[in-house]
Amino acid sequence: MNLFAHFQGVVANAVETLVGQGKLPACLDLSKLTAEPPRDATHGDVAVNAAMVLAKPAGMSPRAVADLLVPLLVSDPDTAAVTVAGPGFINIKLKDSFWPRVLQAALGQGDQFGSSKIGSNQKVNVEYVSANPTGPLHVGHCRGAVFGDALASLLKFSGYDVTKEYYMNDAGGQVNVLAESAYLRYREALGEDIGEIPAGLYPGDYLKPVGEALAKEYGKSLLGINDWLPLVRDKSISMMMDMIRDDLASLDIKQEVFFSEKSLQADGSVAKAIAKLRASGDVYEGRLPPPKGEVNEDWEDREQTLFRSTALGDDVDRALLKSDGSFTYFASDVAYSQNKIDRGFKQLIYVLGADHGGYVKRLQAVASALAGPGVVQVDAKLCQLVKLFRNGEPVRMSKRAGEFVTLRDVVDEVGPDVVRFMMLYRKNEAPLDFDFAKVTEQSKDNPVFYVQYAHARICSVLRNAEAAGLKSDAKIDFNLLTDEAEKALILRIAAFPRVIEAAALAHEPHRISFYLYDLASDFHSLWNKGKELPQLRFILQDQDNISLTRLAFLRVIRYCLANGLGLLGVKPASEM
């Protein structure tokens, strides 16, 4: 249960009661009404902005609105006191008996604590990675991969019907280059000296197994023929996708749908989607102004088939057909968008690199044109660059052969949990520095370690508890948790569902990482307080009720940590 959402409802009901009594005018907009944790804990437990938001539309002073609301809120069974403060905040102080119920409920929910139904089973498509199937994933793909996966988990946990998807660009010119590169490796596998890989082809060693596989499967039969390309291309793509899936598996990422661009062209979907847009007047024949910025020698002024994306907020209209009559990449995306709409998705989330920023508006324009304005929500999450460092020194990468750091290199060096946590310890719009030395350091400077250490400490106490042998008639009574440090933790725990919901609505999984850090900090504080004040320790000799209560408390904290880490895709450590 999200207690803040609960009290927002309580306040909304109170307002409606007042409207019913004629004390407040009807048709007030309640959408801006919030209930949130006050900045300063001395103000109470829940801060409500109702009086300030409603004052103007009601034609009253905030104070007058508050005076109407306070009596109704005081009568709520959970409130101990209601005060009006500052510019018109209504601060609710909850009864002491409220918090034990929160802990009890959290304990009962266990690994579901923090989950919600705010998604109402709405169908959401999260498309991420979608790297060209021409080689292994590099470190640049890492962030989007982890981000997309965590966002999908977060949305599932929040009650959305989520599909995790990868779009395979298996139709363009890149995969023909891949095929030519693989064909060279095939000839090499048959014993031919192929020399240097020509410029423009993919030089990486990872294509050698493709050549060998082709040699094994077809012998020399592909040498004499002219139409080897489609066959080699399909085989290469298939093997590259297997490799990419392996790379993703190393981060424990498994997408449910791998959607083929080629299939859209093959089954006529692209032509159909374009025809639909032409019928609605969104596609026309026309000319484009030359591109700004760098001069492009290939630019040619000609009449072409264009999507009227400027009508929907884009900078220029977008071409759908190349001069040779084949579809552009964007044309496939029109059909792909239609396909997603047809599958019933109400939200299309694209996790993209920052270099795709210019693509966002046309994706939104296409969805709007195909489904109607506002019918499907398109949210593009742009992940900024990851800069790699080794002991403070930037890791140099060049695009020449062998000098790029692969996703696998990073995962193999620091482990999947560290990669996942660190990639989510920044909001996606912020650039991220990733230092191999720092992220594996075992100290509080390293947030991954800090959070894991809290979890391990809890597990350690729970192990010790088994040896302590508590009496079987001991009872859990969360009213026994009265210390300031304990209360701080209880408040933090109570905020967990709200953090998850807010992160899900904002599509910002990084909020969970920061929450977990704060939670770990509260826990470490309590732990150390127990060093000075032995009565605050978790297991007390001959005080089985309080010991059992504190152990249950620890289990609730552990659920928060484990559930939060689980959403990030990080495995909690039970010892370190």
Added chain:
RNA sequence: GACUCCGUAGCUCAGCUGGAUAGAGCAACGGUUUUCUAAACCGUCGGUCACAGGUUCGAAUCCUGUCGGGGUCGCCA
């Protein structure tokens, strides 16, 4: 030139879709350990939220403009 992201403490960053006196960590300084994991904790110091306007009860947050930094601007994918 256009679009887009960013600009918050000496450094790295949060800031809960507009709330009350702007928060953490690092660095600096001081303290805590016969103890359930000190791999930790507590305290002090540190701010013109880039700048200028606007919107309103109220702005780091929204709008406009300026400055500074990153990214993008193809019939590529």
